[in-house]
Amino acid sequence: RLEEFLKKEVDLELSTLPDFEERVIDVSEVEQLMNSINAIPAPCAPVINPQAPNAATGTSLRVCWSLFSDDTVECYQLCYKPVSNERHSDEQAEHTLKVKETYCTITDLLPNTQYEFWVSALNASGISPPSERAVYITAPSPPTIKNKKIQSCENAALVCWESRDINPVDSYTVEL
Numbered sequence: 001r002l003e004e005f006l007k008k009e010v011d012l013e014l015s016t017l018p019d020f021e022e023r024v025i026d027v028s029e030v031e032q033l034m035n036s037i038n039a040i041p042a043p044c045a046p047v048i049n050p051q052a053p054n055a056a057t058g059t060s061l062r063v064c065w066s067l068f069s070d071d072t073v074e075c076y077q078l079c080y081k082p083v084s085n086e087r088h089s090d091e092q093a094e095h096t097l098k099v100k101e102t103y104c105t106i107t108d109l110l111p112n113t114q115y116e117f118w119v120s121a122l123n124a125s126g127i128s129p130p131s132e133r134a135v136y137i138t139a140p141s142p143p144t145i146k147n148k149k150i151q152s153c154e155n156a157a158l159v160c161w162e163s164r165d166i167n168p169v170d171s172y173t174v175e176l
Helices: 002-007 028-038
Strands: 061-066 075-082 095-099 103-106 114-123 134-137
Touching: 061 075, 061 114, 061 134, 075 103, 095 103
Parallel strands: none
Antiparallel strands: 061 103, 075 095, 075 114, 114 134
């Protein structure tokens, strides 16, 4: 019987045309859900630490921060600018550095100057909100001793100096 069937010519054309509607299916929601399954979330905002003792020289500052979550972080974006009492302080140049660690030493700064720092965390999903801003200050530059005004006697000495800093210095330490 199979042999007889195979010898017959079979007409495979459909007698009626199928009537399909042209519909566009929106799969964006499904696509978004599929992408979110394997995606890591953007990190939370880091917490910038206050300035540590001995973390400054006249021209550098060591800034540290923490991340209080188990977020995946590829790098950090550290931003800073000098603090100014002028009205146009927002127009001052902001500097941005990409950092792999949770600390950074910034160099080429001005002595006895306040700098405002903030940091964000980055990963493949995006950037975190910025941390709170913290103000750090560089150490003052050493004063200049006025050699012509030095006076001394058997039990005392008078030494005069002047500061090379624009901002006032809190105190000086004199060593013999």
